Amino acid sequence: MKCPICRHGEARPGAVTVPLERGDVVIVFREVPALVCENCGEAFHDEAVTAALLKQAEQAVAAGVEIDVRRFAVAA
Numbered sequence: 001m002k003c004p005i006c007r008h009g010e011a012r013p014g015a016v017t018v019p020l021e022r023g024d025v026v027i028v029f030r031e032v033p034a035l036v037c038e039n040c041g042e043a044f045h046d047e048a049v050t051a052a053l054l055k056q057a058e059q060a061v062a063a064g065v066e067i068d069v070r071r072f073a074v075a076a
């Protein structure tokens with residue numbers, strides 16, 4: 001798809017690292033599926049991926065995690 005941010009690049013399937021912050025908690029998800037713009041580098045996630053990221057971040061916060069780096073898994 002055409003990148004909506006820079007309007008020049010083409011966004012192609014790839015994987016990115018996504019850092020999330022919740023208050024004092026920092027969680028870094030690796031290998032998150034995304035469409036990545038070849039021009040500006042902006043990454044776009046579909047709704048299922050975004051929902052899974054937020055859910056896993058909440059679970060980590062609930063588990064008392066302060067900082068974590070994990071591999072993203074859709075099924076988790």
Ligand SMILES: [Zn+2]
Nearest residue numbers: 003006037040
């Ligand atoms: Zn772009």
